[in-house]
Amino acid sequence: xxxxxxxxxxxxxxxxxxxxxxxxxxxxxxxxxxxxxxxxxxxxxxxxxxxxxxxxxxxxxxxxxxxxxxxxxxxxxxxxxxxxxxxxxxxxxxxxxxxxxxxxxxxxxxxxxxxxxxxxxxxxxxxxxxxxxxxxxxxxxxxxxxxxxxxxxxxxxxxxxxxxxxxxxxxxxxxxxxxxxxxxxxxxxxxxxxxxxxxxxxxxxxxxxxxxxxxxxxxxxxxxxxxxxxxxxxxxxxxxxxxxxxxxxxxxxxxxxxx
Amino acid sequence: xxxxxxxxxxxxxxxxxxxxxxxxxxxxxxxxxxxxxxxxxxxxxxxxxxxxxxxxxxxxxxxxxxxxxxxxxxxxxxxxxxxxxxxxxxxxxxxxxxxxxxxxxxxx
Numbered sequence: 001x002x003x004x005x006x007x008x009x010x011x012x013x014x015x016x017x018x019x020x021x022x023x024x025x026x027x028x029x030x031x032x033x034x035x036x037x038x039x040x041x042x043x044x045x046x047x048x049x050x051x052x053x054x055x056x057x058x059x060x061x062x063x064x065x066x067x068x069x070x071x072x073x074x075x076x077x078x079x080x081x082x083x084x085x086x087x088x089x090x091x092x093x094x095x096x097x098x099x100x101x102x103x104x105x106x107x108x109x110x111x112x113x114x115x116x117x118x119x120x121x122x123x124x125x126x127x128x129x130x131x132x133x134x135x136x137x138x139x140x141x142x143x144x145x146x147x148x149x150x151x152x153x154x155x156x157x158x159x160x161x162x163x164x165x166x167x168x169x170x171x172x173x174x175x176x177x178x179x180x181x182x183x184x185x186x187x188x189x190x191x192x193x194x195x196x197x198x199x200x201x202x203x204x205x206x207x208x209x210x211x212x213x214x215x216x217x218x219x220x221x222x223x224x225x226x227x228x229x230x231x232x233x234x235x236x237x238x239x240x241x242x243x244x245x246x247x248x249x250x251x252x253x254x255x256x257x258x259x
Numbered sequence: 260x261x262x263x264x265x266x267x268x269x270x271x272x273x274x275x276x277x278x279x280x281x282x283x284x285x286x287x288x289x290x291x292x293x294x295x296x297x298x299x300x301x302x303x304x305x306x307x308x309x310x311x312x313x314x315x316x317x318x319x320x321x322x323x324x325x326x327x328x329x330x331x332x333x334x335x336x337x338x339x340x341x342x343x344x345x346x347x348x349x350x351x352x353x354x355x356x357x358x359x360x361x362x363x364x365x366x367x
Contacts, residue, residue: 021347021348022348024347024348025348025349027349028349028352029352042260046266049270050270053267053270053271053274054273054274054277055274056273056277059273059277063269066269067261067265067269070261071269073268073269076269077272077273080272080273080276080277081276083312084276084277084280084281085280086304086308087277087280087281088281088283088284089284089300089301089304090284090301091281091284091285092284092298092301093301096285106282109278109281109282109285110278110281110282114305161360162360162363163330163356163360163362163363163364164356164360166331166355166359166360167352167353167355167356168316169313169316169331169335169338169355170334170335170338170351170352170355170356171348171352172309172310172312172313173309173313173335173338173339173342173351173355174338174342174348174351174352175305175309176306176309176310176313177339177342177343178348179306179309182302182306183302183303183306185302185303185306188303188306188307189306189310191307192306192307192308192310193310195307195311196310196311196313196314196315200314207315207318208311208312208315211311211314212308215307215308215311216304219300219304219307220300223296223299223300227299
């Protein structure tokens with residue numbers, strides 16, 4: 001653990017350099033979010049309220065439209081569940097065990113965003129101390145909330161600029177490329193494009209639900225056809241196993257014991 | 260503008276659901292970590308989810324009326340190109356967004 005080997009080098013300094021590239025993405029996006037908030041009619045201080053309570057960048061952008069349309073809370077809950085469902089996978093490789101104390105652990109889980117996951121989970125196991133992990137998360141939230149407040153304050157002085165919401169599309173595209181670089185698995189994004197287009201054509205009102213469920217189902221199917229067979233452990237189990245999004249969370253326990 | 264009470268209830272709803280999604284898996288993480296399929300899925304989920312969200316944010320684009328989704332297509336290609344080239348999220352996001360806003364002003 002570098003910052004423990006060199007106690008003179010504080011964890012926050014290390015975290016500052018860890019998060020610099022992500023900050024370059026988070027600050028301007030926070031700015032765009034703040035601008036969009038005031039241009040949508042919100043007082044500037046709603047921006048930090050959104051950024052602290054929701055604290056999931058993509059969902060915050062979606063929430064502007066949802067609350068302006070007076071969307072029922074149940075729909076908001078379902079939307080949140082679907083948009084943020086990917087976060088359940090982050091627990092697999094996020095080193096929460098290095099973070100000590102119930103308050104710190106609670107914050108570490110609350111602040112487990114795409115960006116902090118990307119910074120923390122790409123390091124070698126054991127490379128980061130608990131303090132450094134927490135500082136990475138605190139700094140990421142500071143970039144996001146700070147950028148949002150700045151955007152909301154400056155944005156109220158600016159005229160309406162159509163097209164700023166493209167920052168959300170650009171962010172997802174950038175995160176997709178970064179995620180692809182981590183795995184270099186070509187079929188996954190291709191399956192996702194197919195699912196997204198089909199879902200948009202078949203069920204435009206429930207596009208996210210249908211696309212993400214279909215995508216996970218196809219991934220599970222692909223695993224069972226290729227990796228599962230290679231594994232040997234699930235021989236004969238492939239046909240009997242029901243496909244769908246459920247097994248993604250239901251099967252792992254048994255799958256793990258088999259392997 | 261929505262009422263403050265409704266707004267806070269909506270934001271708290273997202274807070275609770277998001278926290279549960281982020282925290283609950285840690286309760287079973289030791290069992291999950293040994294699972295090969297979840298590790299395999301976890302490695303491939305992020306790219307797909309991001310791609311689906313890209314399509315989702317562009318779902319309002321009309322291809323049948325002018326400018327036929329041209330600003331979206333050009334700005335997306337520019338964003339991806341910038342990111343493949345420079346690997347700088349700031350440059351990619353701001354560059355793509357400014358280009359899109361400019362194209363809207365020109366073609367929209």
